[in-house]
Amino acid sequence: MRQFTAVVNPTAGAATAAAALLALARRLREEGADLRTEYSRSLDHARELARDAGQRGRVVLAVGGDGIAGGVGGALSGTGTTLGLVPAGRGNDFARALGLPGDPAGLARILLHGEPRQVDTIEVVSAVHDRTVVLGSVYAGVDALANRHANRSRLLKGSASYYAGGLRAVTTWRPARYRVTVDGTEHTHTGYTVVAANSGFYGSGRVIAPDARVDDGLLDVVMIEEAPRRLFFALMNELGTGAHVRRPQVRILRGSEIRIEADRDIPYGTDGEVDAVLPVTARVLPGALRVLC
Structure with a gap:
């Protein structure tokens, strides 16, 4: 069973992100998955948390909008660590491009049982x-x-x-x-x-x-x-x-x-x-x- 570390930015859309993660967490744990939550202080801190979790072999969940998805995903680019997105922001555009469902049950199925897909990133x-x-x-x-x-x-x-x-x-x-x-x-x-x-x-x-x-x-x-x-x-x-x-x-x-x-x-x-x-x-x-x- 997969082990997850959720990286959340509490200063940006905190209530929405917390609600999305809470609804998802129950379904992941019911299936026997291990889920830990880390609250970041900034995008740089979120990147650090993501890299640390990835080095321990955990799947990293970026909880929030495109800012934290891009920050966490960028930090994991080229590392081999698997990323999961929990759309809980204003735009959620990369999650939309991937066709991720908005309901917690559908998202939980993908995170628990879906196969990783190799996608491109952008070096800036x-x-x-x-x-x-x-x-x-x-x-x-x-x-x-x-x-x-x-x-x-x-x-x-x-x-x-x-x-x-x-x-x-x-x-x-x-x-x-x-x-x-x-x-x-x-x-x-x-x-x-x-x-x-x-x-x-x-x-x-x-x-x-x-x-x-x-x-x-x-x-x-x-x-x-x-x-x-x-x-x-x-x-x-x-x-x-x-x-x-x-x-x-x-x-x-x-x-x-x-x-x-x-x-x-x-x-x-x-x-x-x-x-x-x-x-x-x-x-x-x-x-x-x-x-x-």
Whole structure:
């Protein structure tokens, strides 16, 4: 029977994370599984807890949203340790890409009896982060600014905070001039954002890269060009289904190493965390992580 260590960040969505873990824990223990819970003080501490548990041969559960999933998953990338996700955050986009069920009984079955799947991760290198590894995507532009607003929102939660953050970001956005290098080939781009996507989802269920796959060894690079604001708002609505990719203002490339630069300090985000500005380089690490899904 598997042995689990759950890593929880009590400062972010504590009540939701605790409730999700409590509902799951009873089912795991009823099956005879061993479950220990560790509360992290920060993402760096969560990474440390995850690595320590992995070295003891335990399956590590990341309990929360995309931030802790990316932090814990990144820490386990390349180690051979198996990761399980307990979606309990605002976005849960990587869990969505893996098709994980939302009900505790269905999730418990996967964690107890599912076979690990090898998925890709993303190595991120910048002046701020010498090297870090994340799961879902790297995005630089108005979406990162919207994410920052959503993270700082005290009144709105879930997708509502993303939507409000998006409105605030778009109304003040000035198109940026980007230089995007994909596997050594340089592309110029003026517009709203550049996204290097491992997962097809970001921003709480928005389908930014419909053809992205977490196990194909490539990143889908989505570039949204300059357009009138009314058209951009229409495009934002189409992110719910992925229909935006049919618009001429959307350009998609694919590659294994992406360098994103801009003509000014543009914020970029990774898995829901926004704390740096361009330039940044994203490299895919094929099959680097074992995930129960």
